[in-house]
Amino acid sequence: MKIGAKLAELRRKKGLTQEQLADQLGVSAPxxxxxxxDNSYPDITLLCPLARALGSNVxxxxxxxxxxxxxEVVDKVNAAMESARLEGWEAGQRLLDELLRQYPNxxxxxxxxxxxQNVYRMLYPEADQxxxxxWTARKTxxxxxxxxxxxxxxWESATLMLAQTAAAEGRxxxxxxxxxxxxxxxxxxxxxxxxxxxxxxxxxxxxKVIQKRLHTLVWQVQSCLGAMLFPDVTDTERALEVCRxxxxxxxxxxxxxxxxxxxxxxxxxxxxxxxxxxxxxRYVDATLRTITAPRSELFSPGVETAERxxxxxxxxxxxxxxxxxxxxxxxxxxxxxxxAALERLRASLDG
Numbered sequence: 157m158k159i160g161a162k163l164a165e166l167r168r169k170k171g172l173t174q175e176q177l178a179d180q181l182g183v184s185a186p187x188x189x190x191x192x193x194d195n196s197y198p199d200i201t202l203l204c205p206l207a208r209a210l211g212s213n214v215x216x217x218x219x220x221x222x223x224x225x226x227x228e229v230v231d232k233v234n235a236a237m238e239s240a241r242l243e244g245w246e247a248g249q250r251l252l253d254e255l256l257r258q259y260p261n262x263x264x265x266x267x268x269x270x271x272x273q274n275v276y277r278m279l280y281p282e283a284d285q286x287x288x289x290x291w292t293a294r295k296t297x298x299x300x301x302x303x304x305x306x307x308x309x310x311w312e313s314a315t316l317m318l319a320q321t322a323a324a325e326g327r328x329x330x331x332x333x334x335x336x337x338x339x340x341x342x343x344x345x346x347x348x349x350x351x352x353x354x355x356x357x358x359x360x361x362x363x364k365v366i367q368k369r370l371h372t373l374v375w376q377v378q379s380c381l382g383a384m385l386f387p388d389v390t391d392t393e394r395a396l397e398v399c400r401x402x403x404x405x406x407x408x409x410x411x412x413x414x415x416x417x418x419x420x421x422x423x424x425x426x427x428x429x430x431x432x433x434x435x436x437x438r439y440v441d442a443t444l445r446t447i448t449a450p451r452s453e454l455f456s457p458g459v460e461t462a463e464r465x466x467x468x469x470x471x472x473x474x475x476x477x478x479x480x481x482x483x484x485x486x487x488x489x490x491x492x493x494x495x496a497a498l499e500r501l502r503a504s505l506d507g
Contacts, residue, residue: 159217160194166210166217167192180209215261229264237275245276245283249294263302263310270298270317296321312342323351344369371455374409378402385418392426410451414442414466424484433491436479440497443467443475444504469505476501 167177167188174188181188181202190196198206207214224232232255240248252269259265273295277288295317302314319334331352335345346369353362381402385395399418406413416439423432445466467475479485479498488494 158194159197160192162217163188163206163210164192166212170209170211172209177209181205224259224262224265226264229262229268233265233268233272237272237279240272240276241279245280245287248272248276263305263307266298266302267310267314270295270302270314273298292321292325312338316343316345316348319345319348320351323348323355326355328352328355367455374405374411377405378411378413381405382418385422392422392428395422395425409454412466414439416442424488427487429487429491432488433494436488437493437497440475440501443472444500472501472504476505 167174172180174192175185178185178188183202187196191198203214203217207217210217233252236248236251236255238248239251252272255265256262256269273291276291277283280287283291299314299318299321302310303318305311315334315337319331322328322331322334331348335348338345346365349365350362353359353365381398384398396419399415399422402413402418403415405411406415416435420432420435420439423429423435443466476498479489479501489498
């Protein structure tokens with residue numbers, strides 16, 4: 157093991173001479189010189205004090221390599237994949253194996269090396285079943301190593317990929333058990349859950365899983381669009397474009413939302429009272445109607461299928477109170493159509 161160059165590099169980075177380092181450790185300067193020229197090694201009892209003096213750790217001293225950064229991992233794995241493309245998958249794998257020997261504790265490297273096994277399938281689609289089995293086995297081995305580290309950054313992804321592999325190979329109970337290990341707010345496992353149902357001959361259940369996920373994502377998109385408008389809107393045209401996109405999403409998926417309320421607020425903030433009055437009229441009418449079920453061909457039957465009032469009595473009451481008490485709405489309520497809308501809203505509460 158040659159660690160001398162690393163010791164010298166770390167010492168210089170700390171701005172220490174050999175004599176100063178020797179004084180800190182209670183050894184002679186020639187002893188430090190011998191370590192740095194690989195003519196001898198530090199006593200094992202000095203490793204921890206030596207690492208502290210150099211602002212490093214024993215692991216780094218003995219491996220004489222720092223951990224790879226995320227970008228370095230990507231660059232090195234990409235270089236290995238380029239070798240696999242030009243010289244054959246074995247050349248790429250040799251480079252990966254050498255990297256894994258040099259950096260045995262790098263989760264990022266192990267995870268990306270596991271992904272590389274899938275790249276071989278794309279580079280060499282004519283590969284026989286034995287080679288494919290070999291790549292899958294290596295990928296599984298690396299992913300299990302990552303999974304045992306407990307680092308959430310890669311653990312969740314590794315667990316999901318292991319479940320994916322198990323489902324693809326028909327080990328459905330194993331795939332389900334792996335998915336149960338994932339936290340509730342973990343990465344999206346929809347495709348794997350759907351695959352398990354399909355493998356079990358349950359296409360309707362697979363469709364439900366996908367439809368429910370779609371419903372969640374659509375609502376998240378609308379929530380993000382709404383959040384882009386608050387708390388302050390200084391660019392009216394940009395805000396109106398966000399409203400139009402919100403409206404388009406709502407109509408496309410048949411969610412029956414009350415997007416006119418967004419337009420109304422934007423026009424109020426912009427001081428465009430006539431347009432605000434027009435939107436208020438449409439907004440109030442929208443709150444009084446009945447919302448039909450979302451599009452059944454897109455969403456699961458378990459997702460809000462029944463027709464329902466667009467708003468509850470409590471919501472309408474809060475809306476009325478806000479409009480009557482909000483000083484910023486006074487200019488809008490000078491409009492006859494806005495006052496008429498307010499009367500219809502008030503009447504709905506008396507019924």
